[in-house]
Amino acid sequence: MTEVSHSGVDDVPEGMEKIRYDDQTVRLFVFATIFWGIVGMAVGVIIALQLVVPETNFHKYFTFGRLRPVHTNAVIFAFAGNAIFAAVYYSTQRLVKARMASDLLSKIHFWGWQSIIVAAAITLPLGFTQTKEYAELEWPIAIAIAVIWIVFAVNFFWTLKNRREKHLYVALWFYIASIITVAVLHVVNNLVIPVGWLESYSIFSGVHDAMVQWWYGHNAVAFVLTTPFLGLMYYFLPKAANRPIFSYKLSIAHFWSLTFIYIWAGPHHLHYTSLPEWAATMGMVFSVMLWMPSWGGMINGLFTLRGAWDKVRKQPELKFFVAGITFYGMATFEGPMMSVKIVNSLSHYTDWTIAHVHSAALGWNGFMTFGMIYWLLPKLWKTKLWSKALANAHFWLALVGILLYVIAMYSAGITQGLMWRAFDESGNLMYDNFMETVTAILPMYWVRLVGGTLYLVATCLAVVNLYMTIRKSKEEGRDLSDPVALVPVPAWKHKDDEEAPEGADGTVDPAEGGERQPRWDDWLYSIQEKVKHGWHRALEGWALMFTILTLIAILIGSVVGIVPLFTMKSTVPEIESVQPYTPLEWEGRDIYIAEGCHVCHSQMVRPLVSEIERYRDYSKPGEDIYEYPFLWGSKRTGPDLARVGGKYNHAWHALHFKDPQAIEPDSIMPAYPWLFEDELDLSRTSRKLRALQRLGVPYSDEEVDNAEELARTQAEQIARELGSQNPDFAGLENKDVIALIAYLQRLGTDIKTDEGDQ
Amino acid sequence: MSRTSPEDSKYPDVIIEGHDYDGIKEYDNPMPAWWLWIFYATIAWSVFYIAALGAGWIADYDTQLERGKERIAQKQAAAAELAPVIEVNEETLTDLLDDQEALSRGADVYATRCAQCHGAEGQGGIGAPFDDDDWLFADGLVSQFEIIRDGLAAEGMPAHDRMLDDQEIADVTAFINSF
Numbered sequence: 001m002t003e004v005s006h007s008g009v010d011d012v013p014e015g016m017e018k019i020r021y022d023d024q025t026v027r028l029f030v031f032a033t034i035f036w037g038i039v040g041m042a043v044g045v046i047i048a049l050q051l052v053v054p055e056t057n058f059h060k061y062f063t064f065g066r067l068r069p070v071h072t073n074a075v076i077f078a079f080a081g082n083a084i085f086a087a088v089y090y091s092t093q094r095l096v097k098a099r100m101a102s103d104l105l106s107k108i109h110f111w112g113w114q115s116i117i118v119a120a121a122i123t124l125p126l127g128f129t130q131t132k133e134y135a136e137l138e139w140p141i142a143i144a145i146a147v148i149w150i151v152f153a154v155n156f157f158w159t160l161k162n163r164r165e166k167h168l169y170v171a172l173w174f175y176i177a178s179i180i181t182v183a184v185l186h187v188v189n190n191l192v193i194p195v196g197w198l199e200s201y202s203i204f205s206g207v208h209d210a211m212v213q214w215w216y217g218h219n220a221v222a223f224v225l226t227t228p229f230l231g232l233m234y235y236f237l238p239k240a241a242n243r244p245i246f247s248y249k250l251s252i253a254h255f256w257s258l259t260f261i262y263i264w265a266g267p268h269h270l271h272y273t274s275l276p277e278w279a280a281t282m283g284m285v286f287s288v289m290l291w292m293p294s295w296g297g298m299i300n301g302l303f304t305l306r307g308a309w310d311k312v313r314k315q316p317e318l319k320f321f322v323a324g325i326t327f328y329g330m331a332t333f334e335g336p337m338m339s340v341k342i343v344n345s346l347s348h349y350t351d352w353t354i355a356h357v358h359s360a361a362l363g364w365n366g367f368m369t370f371g372m373i374y375w376l377l378p379k380l381w382k383t384k385l386w387s388k389a390l391a392n393a394h395f396w397l398a399l400v401g402i403l404l405y406v407i408a409m410y411s412a413g414i415t416q417g418l419m420w421r422a423f424d425e426s427g428n429l430m431y432d433n434f435m436e437t438v439t440a441i442l443p444m445y446w447v448r449l450v451g452g453t454l455y456l457v458a459t460c461l462a463v464v465n466l467y468m469t470i471r472k473s474k475e476e477g478r479d480l481s482d483p484v485a486l487v488p489v490p491a492w493k494h495k496d497d498e499e500a501p502e503g504a505d506g507t508v509d510p511a512e513g514g515e516r517q518p519r520w521d522d523w524l525y526s527i528q529e530k531v532k533h534g535w536h537r538a539l540e541g542w543a544l545m546f547t548i549l550t551l552i553a554i555l556i557g558s559v560v561g562i563v564p565l566f567t568m569k570s571t572v573p574e575i576e577s578v579q580p581y582t583p584l585e586w587e588g589r590d591i592y593i594a595e596g597c598h599v600c601h602s603q604m605v606r607p608l609v610s611e612i613e614r615y616r617d618y619s620k621p622g623e624d625i626y627e628y629p630f631l632w633g634s635k636r637t638g639p640d641l642a643r644v645g646g647k648y649n650h651a652w653h654a655l656h657f658k659d660p661q662a663i664e665p666d667s668i669m670p671a672y673p674w675l676f677e678d679e680l681d682l683s684r685t686s687r688k689l690r691a692l693q694r695l696g697v698p699y700s701d702e703e704v705d706n707a708e709e710l711a712r713t714q715a716e717q718i719a720r721e722l723g724s725q726n727p728d729f730a731g732l733e734n735k736d737v738i739a740l741i742a743y744l745q746r747l748g749t750d751i752k753t754d755e756g757d758q
Numbered sequence: 759m760s761r762t763s764p765e766d767s768k769y770p771d772v773i774i775e776g777h778d779y780d781g782i783k784e785y786d787n788p789m790p791a792w793w794l795w796i797f798y799a800t801i802a803w804s805v806f807y808i809a810a811l812g813a814g815w816i817a818d819y820d821t822q823l824e825r826g827k828e829r830i831a832q833k834q835a836a837a838a839e840l841a842p843v844i845e846v847n848e849e850t851l852t853d854l855l856d857d858q859e860a861l862s863r864g865a866d867v868y869a870t871r872c873a874q875c876h877g878a879e880g881q882g883g884i885g886a887p888f889d890d891d892d893w894l895f896a897d898g899l900v901s902q903f904e905i906i907r908d909g910l911a912a913e914g915m916p917a918h919d920r921m922l923d924d925q926e927i928a929d930v931t932a933f934i935n936s937f
Contacts, residue, residue, distance in 0.1 A: 094780040169779040238782045247787040248774055257797070277819050281811060285804035292797035299793060303769075336800075426837030427830045432921055433870075533776075607819050609826030613920075618823075649914025652875065652884045663874050663884075725914075726884065 017489050020482040021093045025106045027380050029086035030373060034463055040074030041456040047071055048449040057670030061125040065596020069136045070124045076134055078117045083369040084228040088175055091235035095172055096163030097487045105155040112148035116141060127594030128198040131629050132213045134220045135189045138198045142190040153179050160543045164490045167540040170251040174231030176547050177259045181223040181554045189216035195691045206624025207274050207572055210632055211565050218266035229368050230297045237301055240317050240375045246303035252536050254296025261290045263557035268339035272606035274621040276571055287339030294332030301325040316391035320371030327363025349602055349636040352413030355406045362402045362455055377469045382478040386468035390461050398458035404451030412444035421610040429613050434639040439666050575622035578750045580697045583685045584711040588743025591736050602633035603642040616643045626697050643748030651725035653741045675737035682708040718742050842925045851899035854932035864933025867926050880937035889937040903931045
């Protein structure tokens with residue numbers, strides 16, 4: 001069973017088989033991981049700078065609203081994504097003793113995935129977005145993702161079928177769960193109706209759309225950033241430490257509980273929103289129950305190192321693993337805590353969430369990835385790591401970077417959250433000007449910028465180490481052809497067609513006992529034989545059934561959590577006065593989306609007394625029935641806009657777009673001068689309304705057919721009003737800014753509010 | 759395989775026969791008891807929470823909001839009793855036009871609440887200018903006071919009755935007449 005890591009094995013002994021592992025694909029994924037890691041982190045540093053120096057939003061395609069999704073997508077799907085693939089391709093082959101099933105599929109997978117990333121990096125700054133977090137990519141790219149994911153799945157499951165190791169190791173369970181769940185999530189959350197090559201509307205609206213999105217969004221965290229990395233940990237940590245896994249029983253318990261429970265937790269992103277409270281409650285309690293299943297992974301990781309702590313000092317990859325697993329433990333305690341409604345009422349929309357995700361992404365995903373890479377480099381390039389000292393420097397620099405980052409963001413988030421809800425002794429908001437709550441945390445934004453930059457610099461040290469190690473490998477003339485392993489021909493593989501009873505491992509020869517009449521209860525003995533090491537052990541030898549059970553586990557929470565929202569009428573009580581947007585307002589909404597306004601501005605007033613004081617009456621589910629897609633947002637870098645309509649006059653908005661600092665000297669909002677130059681494009685308005693009509697928005701055929709004319713008329717009227725309020729802004733009827741103002745002035749005006757004033 | 763922590767008998771560290779994956783072995787250790795008990799506790803707590811929420815022992819959204827509103831209303835009522843009661847009419851407001859203290863208080867309010875739309879020097883911009891003698895919407899000091907207090911929704915002028923008390927509104931009314 002031992003791996004022979006040299007090529008050119010010519011004589012294959014009796015009863016042995018020769019496997020050539022495909023390490024070239026792993027090398028490619030390692031390159032891609034590092035490359036996109038640098039890109040994703042660099043964009044992160046840029047947008048952190050944009051938040052403190054608004055002038056750095058210097059170009060239309062270079063604003064925070066457009067770049068923030070580039071950052072999140074690059075880090076999640078390009079950096080972590082490629083790291084996962086590297087881990088899966090390297091470890092699966094060795095765990096099942098089979099080469100990846102198809103070199104062609106491996107190639108398509110690698111290059112297809114990189115093309116998708118490039119397409120994302122181009123389309124997102126151009127403003128083509130479906131708005132839903134981590135599912136922003138427009139439908140042609142979303143389809144490409146589905147195709148490539150299927151290629152990956154086929155390659156993976158085909159490899160499992162070819163396996164010579166009967167039983168699946170725990171790392172593979174996590175890979176299986178990740179692959180099938182991501183497929184389900186991705187397809188459902190990308191159900192859209194296209195209106196152009198890079199334009200579409202979600203088929204769900206308002207509350208339903210929000211629920212589907214956060215079922216997806218939360219489980220992208222679960223099945224892209226958690227389960228594959230647990231799989232990674234279960235292979236690379238015991239390999240690097242050369243220690244047995246602490247507890248097989250714990251692996252089983254925490255795998256199934258994690259897989260089953262995670263999928264329910266999504267609605268905790270929607271506490272105090274228009275989502276019915278019962279759904280939020282389910283999200284909350286399942287999040288709390290998720291705490292120990294998550295910690296099971298941490299325990300199995302850290303306890304595996306018992307008796308090997310001296311190695312942590314010597315091996316940089318183990319340092320990364322230990323710190324990474326520790327961050328995982330912190331983040332998976334904090335997550336359930338933030339899911340508790342009362343905590344969430346403070347943390348939601350603030351930088352607390354940003355702190356949470358970065359302690360997980362930089363600490364858990366980043367460190368597990370780098371730990372894996374430092375362990376892999378010598379294996380993949382058949383030489384020693386160029387510099388252990390540099391790898392250690394990477395670790396310490398990155399650790400300081402993370403700590404600065406998260407401490408700054410915790411402090412910013414909690415400070416701002418408390419300021420938003422503070423009342424003075426006379427019962428008025430203490431900080432009724434939102435700006436005060438921003439200026440208070442700007443110093444923390446600078447600290448975050450420093451922390452993020454340190455982490456990026458530290459990653460550059462990994463690039464140096466990678467480059468130098470490869471050079472060393474070349475200088476030493478290392479043979480990088482596929483490594484070969486000799487493994488015994490598995491007996492169990494050739495017993496398939498024989499009749500029961502047989503041993504669990506196919507070792508018992510049924511013919512051994514000589515002639516024997518079959519008995520009615522033979523099947524019972526056969527089951528007993530199969531499960532003599534426990535039911536789960538039998539299941540580990542049955543990849544297909546394992547996969548089906550995993551699928552069932554994740555579908556239960558998905559169906560029970562989502563379906564009732566669609567079938568129960570009480571989810572969205574009708575509000576008669578709510579009408580669809582006018583054609584011009586709809587175009588304005590599309591500009592709002594393209595500019596990424598929803599990245600910094602929420603449209604969801606929560607039923608909290610401080611929010612009602614600040615933003616007027618809380619948002620009702622019935623107000624959002626025509627919101628395709630929903631635009632509730634998840635972060636308030638600026639104030640909520642759900643009821644901004646009519647709050648200011650057109651001239652205020654025009655000036656605020658042109659030069660926000662003219663109105664609020666300390667404002668960190670970018671200027672949008674191009675809104676005053678770009679011609680309002682109404683050529684597709686009719687088509688857009690037709691698509692919305694199909695989705696159930698009650699536009700008449702007449703409105704759809706005359707959409708452009710209706711939009712022009714309203715634009716002229718608004719431009720006239722704007723010109724009379726401020727002659728500097730006269731004659732803008734054909735510019736984008738008019739549509740955007742029309743949209744903003746409509747927000748929240750459909751229902752009469754009885755709370756607050758304005 | 760020898761035990762790594764002999765004093766720790768909870769985890770006997772027995773290697774499981776037949777579990778060998780690319781050299782990775784697994785111990786047959788039990789799950790940590792504390793882990794299992796906390797897991798059960800979170801399940802029990804979840805059941806309790808749902809029951810308690812259903813039975814009304816834990817405040818739901820509506821109840822929380824009602825309580826919050828009551829708390830704030832009490833504060834506001836108490837503050838209203840203490841707030842300076844001033845008589846607002848043309849005479850009292852006219853008196854303030856020469857009251858240096860009132861004008862200086864008004865200047866502070868103006869800088870934080872008004873300047874962004876009406877200009878630091880009252881030159882106007884988004885809002886109406888104050889640096890000439892034309893009043894576009896107001897007719898007299900009381901009318902100015904009322905516009906500041908109640909707003910002028912059609913023109914985008916917000917109401918300020920929740921942000922400023924009557925004395926402050928009177929002060930700023932006096933101040934905008936000083937440009």
